[in-house]
Amino acid sequence: MQMGAEIGKRLADVRARMAAAAKGCGRRPEDIHLVAVGKTHPVEAIAAAIAAGAAIIGESYVQEARTKYDALAQQPVQWHFIGRLQTNKAKYAVRMFDLIHTVDSLKLGAELDRQAQKAGKFQQVLIQVNVGIEAQKAGVTPEAAPDLARELSSLSHLKVKGLMAIPPYFDDPERARPHFAALRALRNRIAARAIPQIGMGILSMGMTGDFEAAIEEGATLVRIGSAIFGERT
Numbered sequence: 001m002q003m004g005a006e007i008g009k010r011l012a013d014v015r016a017r018m019a020a021a022a023k024g025c026g027r028r029p030e031d032i033h034l035v036a037v038g039k040t041h042p043v044e045a046i047a048a049a050i051a052a053g054a055a056i057i058g059e060s061y062v063q064e065a066r067t068k069y070d071a072l073a074q075q076p077v078q079w080h081f082i083g084r085l086q087t088n089k090a091k092y093a094v095r096m097f098d099l100i101h102t103v104d105s106l107k108l109g110a111e112l113d114r115q116a117q118k119a120g121k122f123q124q125v126l127i128q129v130n131v132g133i134e135a136q137k138a139g140v141t142p143e144a145a146p147d148l149a150r151e152l153s154s155l156s157h158l159k160v161k162g163l164m165a166i167p168p169y170f171d172d173p174e175r176a177r178p179h180f181a182a183l184r185a186l187r188n189r190i191a192a193r194a195i196p197q198i199g200m201g202i203l204s205m206g207m208t209g210d211f212e213a214a215i216e217e218g219a220t221l222v223r224i225g226s227a228i229f230g231e232r233t
């Protein structure tokens with residue numbers, strides 16, 4: 001099969017599985033959005049996904065994203081940043097991305113706010129939470145997340161919209177489920193504080209191996225790469 005047709009078919013399969021998972025737990029499929037994660041895949045693959053209806057592209061590396069963003073600038077899609085962001089790349093990230101999923105410190109938030117102000121933009125972000133408390137993973141600890149939300153709320157050009165997590169990897173998605181549930185509970189706790197300027201509507205969780213469980217636990221954004229584009233090499 002031609003690459004474009006293959007990607008179109010895989011995308012349709014993912015959408016069907018997302019809708020089935022939503023309906024199976026009484027949620028509306030239109031409340032769950034797909035981030036097609038294109039990292040390491042060529043611009044032609046991203047273009048094929050867009051042609052097949054992908055509305056949000058996720059990228060993990062600023063430099064790689066710039067090439068694709070420039071090549072696909074005319075396309076009517078949103079760009080989301082889902083990787084580790086160094087403060088010295090904040091300027092480029094603000095230029096490209098509609099939503100940055102990975103803010104985990106006041107330092108990074110403040111730099112994004114500064115760059116957004118310069119660019120005359122309100123930068124939408126999520127707070128990344130290290131739900132599994134894994135040493136090698138980015139993200140604020142669950143305990144520190146409410147305080148970080150409060151600190152970020154004072155930044156005029158940063159708009160916190162919710163939480164994101166990458167739980168520990170398991171072969172069995174059922175083992176990720178408690179982490180998804182924990183992120184949802186944390187979201188509810190922060191929302192209950194009604195911090196001015198802080199939105200908690202978005203829960204970004206679920207990848208190729210576990211997105212159905214994530215949807216059942218309340219995900220509003222799922223980030224899916226391999227199931228659409230194939231294995232990364």
Ligand SMILES: *Cc1c(COP(=O)(O)O)cnc(C)c1O
Pocket residue numbers: 037039060082083166206207208209223224225226227
């Ligand atoms: C690569 C990546 C994904 C997609 O992973 P797949 O297992 O290929 O679906 C999702 N989220 C983040 C943060 C990633 O880095």
